[in-house]
Amino acid sequence: MGTATPQVEGVDELIAALPKAELHVHLEGSIVPELALRLAARRGVALPGAERGVEGLREAYRFASFRDFLKVYIALSNTLQQAEDFSDAVFGIAEGLAAQRICWVEMTFTPMTHVTQGVDPDAMLAGLADGRRRALDQLGVEFAWVFDVVRSLPEQGPQTLELALRARDQGVIGLGVGGPEGPQWSVAPLAEVFERGRSEGLKSVPHAGEQHGPPSLRETLDLLAPDRIGHGVRCLEDPELTAELADRQIPLEVCPSSNVALGVVPSFAAHPLPRLLAAGVELSLASDDPPLFGTTLIEEYQRCAAAFEWGPAQVLAIAQAGVRHSFMPEQRKRELLAAQRQVAQAHASQP
Template identity: 40%
Template sequence: MISSITDFIAGLPKAELHVHHVGSASPRIVAELAARHPTAGVPADVEKLAEYFTFSDFAHFIQVYLSVVDLIRDADDVRTLTYEVARDMTAQNIRYAELTITPYSSVNRGIPAEAFLEAIEDARLAAESELGIVLRWCFDIPGEAGLPSAEETARIATTLTPEGLISFGLGGPEIGVPRGQFAPYFDQARAIGLHSVPHAGETTGPETIWDSIRLLGAERIGHGTSATRDPELLRYLAEHQIALEVSPTSNLATRAVGSLAEHPLPDLVKAGVLVTINSDDPPMFSTDLNREYGIAADLLGLDEAGIGALAKNAVTASFAPDTVKADVLHEIDTYLADCAH
């Protein structure tokens, strides 16, 4: 018997499409890594991490995020982080996740690319066999590091191509980082069959989303919340079923929206845009995917059936193998039917 919407969401099988590798490190794991690597300047105390993860603006968030990236010093750190993130996801009934990984950040800090990939793949296979969660990778360019990072990310993606890699992205700051300059690297990635999933339109306007579609061949958009400012763009997204990866608490934490009450999620849904709900960098924002579904349910006025439909959006918009999609959709339907009795 489901006693509340919160309990319903907790038990609901889910997929997540926009969640960052390092940004998913729980306070326990961050504290452990900080104790291993004290020179990074990150608190090794779980309680102090909450204060450390309070951001004044998006630039401050990037600064803090990169300090946590600096905690990942060797392949053992990478493997530990990846498997523990999968464990946290499993506890939320996440069955499938596309984890955004920034190999350049770790390779640039001295971890050989081959060792990095071996670590994430080992963790992925172990998580699937031991925890029952299917993971896939999106390798993203850290936009703030410029074209050298794009070149190296594309090289790793196209020449070392790990089995779990399915997509190519672009993260980091949007302001002052034009999307178009990365087109050649997205072309390389798309040429070997990787999907295009850049961040766009969170801290910049609709033009960044248009550039991502026209110049980078975007099949999904990370965030995309400013699309509501352009009716033509909304129509285009809806018509072409280019899904948005929406993360409400993240948008609030980075000051992309002033309050949850002002969040454009309802307007996106009203316009017919395919919307998925995600957690982005959950421990850094004191959230998780279950909480994000609760927020979305409140904003959209959803009942259990509506929440279930929202969960299906993520499966539909994913790049999961067809068998995985079918399995997760069946799990959702079974869960909804059981809850209805």
């Protein structure tokens, strides 16, 4: 990614101006190189390419395979060890979100990745809470958390749920599933954990239908009762499944640049997003791991507008879907939707 996209007349300004919600983005994968180097220096962590500074780390971010991606992701995770690290990471990420007019973010975080490396859970949760407070007070960016489980490590599910329930008053709103996807990694071992989470008021927001196709989505629908699905773009391989997603109005969190970078689709122009919309599937745009995929949420909007010839009405519709599909309080939704309409109307009235 990172190549320039053609300008769409009158649309880029609207994209930049709209207040936005971001619903599928990972904390560790949102740490930009400059912030990563500061955190790594503090804890003496070696990052790939870091001996050549920011540019070397940027080159490492341009991975060649999913395995390379995971190496960088794990290295970034290792920079987070004490409460101040988590707080500074959250606030540093929030600065980038604020610059894009993202005022609400539902950020995925994998707590057991850190706990199993010896990080104290209390310090971790305290750091997340402090960063969240600073982001809201100083930048007007509100974080909600989705605590997720690595699909290949289902034994970590119960403790992930325990941590999520402990941190509900610190913004945890849901449980997720991430990591490698395929027939050898069933979500069946996590069904009971998700059922208990739902009974406690947590939302179900697993990844599915990204690296693996309709069977993964079918199992996820049957066993985890998702409120939203991360990715899900391979549903189109099964028309009946696609129709079910549309009929049940289960939204997808679609991350086009991520899908291209990881080989889910061959190119941006070939992305199935327009076909998903045509099939009536609810969806919003998201950035996944933005610096690792050479993107931002604004760039996802811009690339889609250029590739799919979106005008202002479609841009507004996608931005509003992000708010509607979020788990923010209903009054906050109404206020943000109204603010988006006002920005769009002001944009339309300009000569």
